[in-house]
Amino acid sequence: DVVMTQSPLSLPVTLGQPASISCRSSQSLVHSDGNTYLNWFQQRPGQSPRRLIYKVSNRDSGVPDRFSGSGSGTDFTLEISRVEAEDVGLFYCMQATHWPRTFGQGTKVEIK
């Protein structure tokens, strides 16, 4: 199975400041079709997850543009340009290139 490793696991941030989460995979996430199926999900406290980013860098509809994704191969990053109070919660990367699908451990974003 592809192991997804996130860091840090806990991220205290100051409102209005940037934040960055790293996600590394144990194998390349480049699919045979040429796409890289790396997604980012947000889970606010008490809520179901929702997808923020698909195929490394594409924002889902309704996702604020302060969220951005980047990376390639085995190394990926989610960045929040200016953290807002509503961003508190857990963030997960997930690969959909290989079976079984696998998630990172999650990064808890909290306000300092």
Add this chain to the structure above:
Amino acid sequence: EVQLVESGGGLVQPGGSLRLSCVASGFTFRTYWIHWVRQVPGKGLVWVSGIKSDGSSTSYADSVKGRCTISRDNAKNTVDLQMNSLRVEDTAVYYCTNLPMAQSLDVWGRGTTVTVSS
């Protein structure tokens, strides 16, 4: 309204069985893979199983392979997860989701809670 609604969770003894159901509405269910993802309270997300849009292909995590069977009925917009030989470590909230691979509607249910305990 676009939604997935799970049901069927509950308290069961180790070795017992449960059948989880997921009902879809508001989107073209028959065109999507549907997956089950579980989460132990306070812990991370774990993919459990998935079934192709037409039901012709299924996949399972090693942790449930041989104990769980996923199925779907596109006429009823439902996906079921039959869980047998349940273990304490299967205790979790189980979410139904479509986990789209590309630009597409991302839908998650609110989850149903499975507790395996004697």
